[in-house]
Amino acid sequence: MKAISSRENPLYKELKLLASSSQARRKAGRTLLDGVHLCEAYLQHGRLPLFCIVSEGSAVHPEAAAIVQRCEVAKVPCIVLPESLFHPLSQVEHGVGLLFVVDTPHLAVPENLTRSAVLLDNLQDPGNLGSILRSAAAAGIEDVFCSKTTVFAWSPKVLRAGMGAHFLLNIFDNVDLQLLVGSAHVPILATSSHAEKRIYDLDLKRPVAWLFGHEGQGVSQELLDLASCRVSIPHLGGVESLNVAASAAVCFFEQVRQKTA
Incomplete structure (x- = not known):
């Protein structure tokens, strides 16, 4: 040495x-x-x-x-x-x-979405991003698209929170999510605490793209308007909403549950 x-x-x-x-x-x-x-x-x-x-x-x-x-x-x-x-x-x-x-990998963004993916709009917390990457990898989702304003996926803090998930994923950085959503060949499901349709009411056996947003503000209105469907995660307690990483895990593993049922 x-x-x-x-x-x-x-x-x-x-x-x-x-x-x-x-x-x-x-x-x-x-x-x-x-x-x-x-x-x-x-x-x-x-x-x-x-x-x-x-x-x-x-x-x-x-x-x-x-x-x-x-x-x-x-x-x-x-x-x-x-x-x-x-x-x-x-x-x-x-x-x-x-x-x-x-x-750090530099991957060319595909022209359109054809399989299950995660889209992250303006996510700011490294721990949340790392946790989402880890849950996505565990759920068998391979593609993650990060907007230009999302925290850098390859920062040391995100890497530690991801616990090696980065090496199982295709992580696309600085992505124009509006352009990607507009050309998608799979449904775009945007999580919103105000949506009436629940994730448990959807057919998730097919490929879908999950869209998550900023920890406080959620998904931007421009992307919400482009989404195929807005969905909520029902909960019984007195909290307004779940942490974005927890929400992502619930969504991913409801999809896993339906695929493996």
């Missing part, structure tokens, strides 16, 4: 930018996978990082050492950092000090 001990090292400066700036991540087309679980999941899906970064204290940790060894065998550059340099790069508290630098 190569050791870096200076904050002025060009690679370390690049790592600091990737760790702290979404704009830098988008510009570079790279991001950081933080922690053993994400790094191991990345390797398990047959992918190799650009760099493997480990802290001095974690270099002898059994799990981290095994991953570093796999990277070295695959000729991936491995870098060891002192704790004082590694700590500013990681957002995992009390975790094993391991990071991957990876390329």
